[in-house]
Amino acid sequence: EVQLVESGGGLVQPGGSLRLSCTASGLTFSDYSMNWVRQAPGKGLEWISYIRSDSSIIYYADSVEGRFTISRDNVKSSVFLQMNSLRDEDTAVYYCVRDHIWAMDVWGQGTTVTVSS
């Protein structure tokens, strides 16, 4: 069974930083591109970042460009999201999601990030 497990969420003050991790199991991680998607409380889904299987291509949503950095370690079957200059509006559940080309087929359980003073 394919599993994605996120960690690293928590409470952080505005302007602070946080690093999310996602560890995959049950798949050949290096074969897959990965995404991060977030969901603010009571709101819809927002895609925020994509990284190709070999890290050769990376995309960000405009809302996080320049503040967030996605990376991966295929040896450790992990993908990361470094979040800097956090704002109140970054408060959300962050999901690690496997890419399926024009879809996202496996979702982690999510990790909660709360930005508040």
Place this chain on the structure above:
Amino acid sequence: QSVLTQPPSVSAAPGQKVTISCSASSSNIANNFVSWYQQFPGTAPKLLIYDNYKRPSGIPDRFSASKSGTSATLAITGLQSGDGADYFCAMWHISLTTGPVFGGGTKLTVL
């Protein structure tokens, strides 16, 4: 990129059919791929439909989808009480030069 508009809520009785629309702000979405996700409260979304109309393994054929012109539609037939959830559409451009846009979501209530 297009903005995707979904109705905030839909409802229908058990056994009935319901459709959920996903309308794009751009003039035509022929070069876009739509997927649909189901989400129960407090849980992660689940892929229901990909490549406009294809179902992943394990998704019952009560769930179907189509795309035409500037909109996509998810249809659920033979509604069951367990289908009550939030449903989101998402759209990728065929070029894959950026990530997807999500619709705002539709809450399905099974009466």
